[in-house]
Amino acid sequence: xxxFKGIVFDMDGVILDSEKIYRKYEYVAAEKYGLPMDNIxxxxxxxxxxxxxxxxxxxxxxxxxxxxxxxxxxxxxxxVEAYATEHGYEVKPGIKELFDFLKDRGIxxxxxxxTDKDRATRFLEPHGLLPYFDAMVFGDIIPxxxxxxxxxxxLAACKQLGTEPAETIGVEDSRNxxxxxxxxxxxTVMVVDLIPPDDAVREYADKIYDNAYEITELF
Numbered sequence: 001x002x003x004f005k006g007i008v009f010d011m012d013g014v015i016l017d018s019e020k021i022y023r024k025y026e027y028v029a030a031e032k033y034g035l036p037m038d039n040i041x042x043x044x045x046x047x048x049x050x051x052x053x054x055x056x057x058x059x060x061x062x063x064x065x066x067x068x069x070x071x072x073x074x075x076x077x078x079x080v081e082a083y084a085t086e087h088g089y090e091v092k093p094g095i096k097e098l099f100d101f102l103k104d105r106g107i108x109x110x111x112x113x114x115t116d117k118d119r120a121t122r123f124l125e126p127h128g129l130l131p132y133f134d135a136m137v138f139g140d141i142i143p144x145x146x147x148x149x150x151x152x153x154x155l156a157a158c159k160q161l162g163t164e165p166a167e168t169i170g171v172e173d174s175r176n177x178x179x180x181x182x183x184x185x186x187x188t189v190m191v192v193d194l195i196p197p198d199d200a201v202r203e204y205a206d207k208i209y210d211n212a213y214e215i216t217e218l219f
Contacts, residue, residue, distance in 0.1 A: 002219040006134075006163035007102060008154055008186065010049065011113035011120055013173035013193035014212065015129065016089040018080075019048065020194060025079030029072050035063055045195050049176035051114045051139045051147030084123060091127050092193070094213030099132045101216050110157040112170070112180075114139035114147055135160030148176040151184035158184070169218065178205050189215060 013019035023044050030040050043062050047055040056069040102109055109132050113120050117138040124130055137156045139147055146152045158165050170181025173193040181188040182204035190197055190205040191212050197205065209215065 002105075002107075004107065004167055004169050004187065004218060006108040006110065006158065006161040006168040007171065007215075008110040008112045008157040008161070008168060008181070009171045010173060010177050011111060011115055011124070013048070013092075013195075014171055014191055015092060015095050015111075016123060017092050017193075018084070018089045018123070019173070021080055021083050021089070022076065023194065025076045025083075028079055029075040032075060033067050033072055035065070035067075039063070045175065047176075048195060049114060049148045049172065049174035049180070051142065051144075053144040054147045054149075054176075081119075088126055089123055091129070092191075092212060094211045096127075096129075098212050098215060099129070101213075101219075103132065105219060107219070108134045108161045108163060110135040110137065110161050112137045112153045112157040114142075114153070116140040148174075149179035149183070151180055154181050154184035154186055158186070169215070171212070171215065172205075175201055182206075187218075189218075191215075 009015055026040055026044055030037055046058050046062060052073055059069040099109065111133050117140060120138055121130060135157055137153050142153050154170055158168050165185035168186045170186035170188045172178045172181055172190055174195055178188055178190050178201050187206050188204060189207045189209065190201055191209050197208050
């Protein structure tokens with residue numbers, strides 16, 4: 001019998017196949033502002049999972065620029081929003097099957113996404129995923145500067161679920177997310193999307209999988 005009573009999921013790159021769309025428009029914004037294009041992939045890896053407040057700090061340090069990050073971010077967001085409105089996002093492989101597996105076993109499910117509530121629910125709703133969640137924590141309710149890689153969002157999710165972090169799994173695809181979950185004391189899983197696990201991820205992640213459904217082995 002599993003020791004785990006709850007599981008908390010990131011959204012972008014874990015539940016929805018959306019990270020590749022964000023990256024597409026990071027390149028668009030970088031070209032518009034004259035940023036070095038050969039650094040964008042690394043920059044994307046650094047900010048994945050973060051909030052606009054934590055990413056602003058990374059942006060200024062990474063590019064050593066006085067470009068207004070919020071204006072840059074608006075260009076990215078406008079492109080992503082237009083794409084998502086027209087096409088939506090696909091669900092990542094294994095997610096629906098995993099959710100059904102967890103529900104059949106009475107495991108509580110939470111969302112912990114840096115995306116704001118309006119956008120997150122709008123993207124999840126067409127896939128019929130919202131009823132699976134027993135708790136949902138969004139980036140716009142986390143204090144500025146306390147987003148991933150800080151543990152606040154995972155601690156808030158555990159509190160809403162009524163589970164202790166040690167009996168809860170955190171599922172992520174980014175370095176920031178893995179650090180956030182691990183620092184919160186959750187059993188931390190990385191499901192690889194676009195970001196290959198680096199030394200920091202391997203140090204903090206308890207398990208690394210290629211497909212979300214592999215998480216079922218923990219139960």
